[in-house]
Amino acid sequence: MSSYYLVKREELNAVRMEVDTFNLAHTVESAQPLTFIGDYTNDTVRYPAGMDYIKVRHTGTVEHGELSASCFDRDLAKRELRRRFRLDDNMQYIYKKINTDRHLDASIKRYMGMRLTLNEPWETTVCFIISQFNNVKRIRSIVKDLMNRYGSDIVDENGNTVGKSFPKSTDLIGATKKELMECGTGFRAKYIMHAADYCTNNISLDKLNPHDYYGLKETLMEIDGVGEKVADCIILMGYGNLNAFPIDVHIKRAMEKLYFEGKKKRLKDINEIADRMWGSYKGYAQQYLFHNSRAGDLNDA
DNA sequence: ACCCAGGCGGGCG
DNA sequence: CGCCCGCATGGG
Structure with a gap:
């Protein structure tokens, strides 16, 4: 049975790491990794990574806990955790910078x-093109439909299908507008x-320089389909450049309310004050403001 | 029936 | 430039 192999797989390939100042639910709920599927009651999340499928679990407290990941490739899991969840970020230092x-x-x-x-x-590019309006x-x-239709089967070592990969750009080249519309992409089909x-x-x-913001x-x-805002999302969440x-x-409204007495402002003015306040850590400031301004918004599951 | 959702491209003054 | 409009679609 596949469940047997899944258990075995997890036992064999589970990787554990200690982690401080970490909250998996908030991270997933902040809706930046749009391919993630969260199960908050068990504090786990699963998502496709390349041709592997990763299941991550957080135990312990926010202050000090443990992250474990299971997938086919043990080394990949270790790299995945560090990189994907930015475990090398010193959150206390970052909080100092943006507080x-x-x-x-x-x-x-x-x-x-x-x-x-x-x-x-x-x-990240595809997800945030879809995010507009x-x-x-x-x-x-929509992302799920695209993965089901154009992604490849992810199979374990016994040939059991455990999920779908995120389609590569070459996988989507053959897509017709009709098919893309059926996935719910709407007017964004032409952009994709x-x-x-x-x-x-x-x-x-993959060859662009993550440090070269401009x-x-x-x-x-x-x-x-990629304008200022979507580009900044890609730079922040796809390249890890915190200058974005x-x-x-949400951010526009929040910033105008908090720092401009509710007056309408140009994007340029908002960006300038963000830069003055949080400098090269403003990407993190954005994430906390964004999630806060969306609190109580039950539109997403 | 209306309004809004992690905007963007194009057209106009 | 800056402003304004249409845009697919589904859920409040």
């Missing part, structure tokens, strides 16, 4: 241990088609 006022202080206290995640550039629940649904073509034939997302932004915005400060409707 500039009572708003950030409250958000940090509320979501203590929430991490940014670092995801694959291509997956959309809500999180539907974004997740262009992105698949452009990222296969014109640019190589260079990244310029290149990413060559893709149809994506300004969506």
